[in-house]
Amino acid sequence: MILSITSNPAIDVIYEMDELDTNGVNVVDDVYKTPGGKGINVSKVLDLLRADFMVTGFIGGSNGDYVIDKLDDVNIKHDFIFTNVDTRNCIRVIHGDKQFEIFEKTNKIDSRFERTFMSLIQEIGKNYDISVISGSLMNGLSDNFVEETMDILQDNSKIILDTSGQVTKKVLENNYKPYAIKPNFHEFKEIIGLSEDISSEDFINKDSDYLKGIFSNKLLDDIEIVLVTNGKYGAILKYKDSLYKITVPQYKIQRTVGSGDATVAGIAKFLDDGESVMETVLKAISLGVLNARVYEVEKLDVSKINEVAEQIDVELL
DSSP states (O other): EEEEEEEEEEEEEEEESSOOOOOOOOOOOEEEEEEEHHHHHHHHHHHHOOOOOOEEEEHHHHHHHHHHHHHTTOOBOOEEEESSOOOEEEEEEETTTTEEEEEEOOOOOOHHHHHHHHHHHHHHHOOOOOEEEEEEETTTTTTHHHHHHHHHHTTOOOEEEEEOHHHHHHHHHHHHSSSSEEOOOOHHHHTTOOOOOHHHHHHHSSOHHHHHHTOGGGGGOOOSSSEEEGGGGEEEEEEEEEEEEEEEOOOSSSOOOOHHHHHHHHHHHHHHHHHHHHHHHHHHHHHHHHHHSSSGGGOGGGGGHHHHTTTOEEEEE
């Protein structure tokens, strides 16, 4: 079973506009609105994969009620802590081939809700073989929220961590080692303190000696899977002491939002199914590719996972 933890859910609101007047009134014909936040996005893909899972975290206010109602509509199992803080909105405006985002910052959560959450994890954590901790941290949570959550879960669960580069770096510096991390390239630079001015495309095409040197960073020791994703440029996988360059098939990209979350869902699902690490990673990356081909995650066609996986090239570095 899989536990998906999202400490800072949201309602994703997407406006697609043919014309955008930045100094006037804009009327939007079509609005796409859905529960969001990385852990909920992970849960949507787990649901498509028919995984055995539950999602938890913090919600509040009328937006929180909306999230619950929508999850109930599709029978996604959940156990959220209701708080004194309204669940945030994340607004994305798409105009032609350009887009910008407005992410609300929540008010500070009261510390008593964090204590209630930890009690919940103490109670249910032993039931889950895989735990995913993903997304940003809600305003007001303690600095050691992730570490305390890992303390409770790590005896029974393989932990997959996919949060900001700064948070992940702090967790690793405190000698907490999840089973897997899946940063994107920019988060990875934060984690290892890479200040070099280099694009994600140039990074992934560096020679093996350069990449081996980068991935020998001590912070990455004792993490079974380090998967650094680079969108259409593929990924670099560090599995134990081996390093692999992964090249993905090229398709027309409809959107990039949620592709990392789809990949994380795949890692959780296929590990839970007992797949090998390499098979897990290939299928998980396939989910990220498939997500980028659709406008809505609900339209992701999981029946094509193997078809895409067969087109992925893996090179041992």
